[in-house]
Amino acid sequence: MTTDPTTDSPDVPTPDDVLALGAEAVAELQAATDLDALDAVRQTWMGKKGRLSLVKRSLGKMDPETRKAVGQAVNTVNADFGRTESARRTTLELERDRVVLAAEAIDITLPPRVPTRGSLHPLRQTLDAILDVFVGLGYEIVTGPEVESDWFNFDALNTQMDHPARTLQDTIYVHGLTEAPKRDDGTTGMLLRTQTSPMQIRTMLDNDPPVYVAIPGRVYRQDTPDATHVPVFHQIEGLAVDTDLSLSDLYGTLMAFARALVGEDVKLRFRPHYFPFTEPSAELDAWVPDGQGGGKWMELLGSGMVHPNVLRAGGYDPEEVQGFAFGIGIERTAMVRYGVPDLRLFADNDVRLLSSF
Numbered sequence: 001m002t003t004d005p006t007t008d009s010p011d012v013p014t015p016d017d018v019l020a021l022g023a024e025a026v027a028e029l030q031a032a033t034d035l036d037a038l039d040a041v042r043q044t045w046m047g048k049k050g051r052l053s054l055v056k057r058s059l060g061k062m063d064p065e066t067r068k069a070v071g072q073a074v075n076t077v078n079a080d081f082g083r084t085e086s087a088r089r090t091t092l093e094l095e096r097d098r099v100v101l102a103a104e105a106i107d108i109t110l111p112p113r114v115p116t117r118g119s120l121h122p123l124r125q126t127l128d129a130i131l132d133v134f135v136g137l138g139y140e141i142v143t144g145p146e147v148e149s150d151w152f153n154f155d156a157l158n159t160q161m162d163h164p165a166r167t168l169q170d171t172i173y174v175h176g177l178t179e180a181p182k183r184d185d186g187t188t189g190m191l192l193r194t195q196t197s198p199m200q201i202r203t204m205l206d207n208d209p210p211v212y213v214a215i216p217g218r219v220y221r222q223d224t225p226d227a228t229h230v231p232v233f234h235q236i237e238g239l240a241v242d243t244d245l246s247l248s249d250l251y252g253t254l255m256a257f258a259r260a261l262v263g264e265d266v267k268l269r270f271r272p273h274y275f276p277f278t279e280p281s282a283e284l285d286a287w288v289p290d291g292q293g294g295g296k297w298m299e300l301l302g303s304g305m306v307h308p309n310v311l312r313a314g315g316y317d318p319e320e321v322q323g324f325a326f327g328i329g330i331e332r333t334a335m336v337r338y339g340v341p342d343l344r345l346f347a348d349n350d351v352r353l354l355s356s357f
């Protein structure tokens with residue numbers, strides 16, 4: 001602080017002294033790096049014993065002329081100080097908030113728990129694919145009872161009393177269910193259907209010709225499980241009855257099924273066979289390559305032209321209509337389709353196998 005030669009007191013500051021003090025204070029405000037430092041600067045200059053406060057207080061002791069000039073400088077410095085301080089405060093507050101927000105931030109996101117997605121069982125996929133083919137050919141899909149009377153399962157299907165399939169060896173009889181009349185051989189007449197074929201009879205009894213139906217379902221036999229047999233398995237029965245059907249219609253239908261399910265290049269064998277309910281009868285086999293140049297034939301289905309006795313049991317006149325029928329093994333078809341060598345694998349429910357389809 002210099003002394004003004006025009007005043008008598010060496011302690012009275014000149015306006016320039018005040019402005020210089022103001023510049024110094026503003027520089028300190030701008031240099032403050034946090035809010036505490038800023039408050040300290042305010043205290044140094046504007047507090048009770050602050051350097052600018054002292055100047056202000058000394059104004060009262062100046063002569064009017066000097067007071068006016070110094071007072072103006074004090075006002076300027078006051079205004080500068082206020083403006084600078086508030087701008088600096090805003091900046092430092094924003095800075096503080098940014099640091100606090102960053103430090104206290106909580107990540108409320110979690111890695112998503114992706115639910116494991118199931119898929120349809122390969123047998124169900126195969127069943128759906130087979131039904132798609134027959135729906136495309138104009139067939140209606142129907143289902144029927146698994147507990148069946150032996151009249152529907154055997155008699156009506158032209159299966160004589162002495163047919164080996166009727167003995168307890170193959171058929172699982174249901175004792176205690178007496179819907180069908182008791183028979184001479186002592187059976188109750190109720191059984192777990194051994195085939196979906198009884199639905200041929202139920203369909204004919206319920207509908208006038210023409211009929212084109214596909215009947216998926218579970219069937220039961222007293223079989224010891226091995227690679228190609230299980231006691232519970234699935235079939236799709238097909239029945240077409242119309243006024244002008246021949247063996248070539250059956251053949252064309254079965255080719256369409258096999259190509260759609262196994263592939264256009266599937267190697268097939270249509271081979272004569274015997275079934276009580278069809279005449280003539282045939283089985284369709286598909287070649288399953290073993291990947292080493294060899295392979296084996298796998299039976300996919302039984303089929304034939306519907307026997308006149310079966311048409312009669314269904315209430316139809318064999319002189320007026322003909323029909324063809326077939327029973328597709330769904331497990332067998334899936335084995336060929338997916339190259340699964342043992343059909344027991346479909347029932348094991350090992351997810352490692354099931355999730356690969």
Ligand code: DAH
Pocket residue numbers: 194195196197237238275277278301302303304305324325326327328
């Ligand atoms: N029901 C026969 C079986 O389970 C399969 C069968 C053969 C069905 C010939 C038919 C058919 O409709 O015409 O072995």
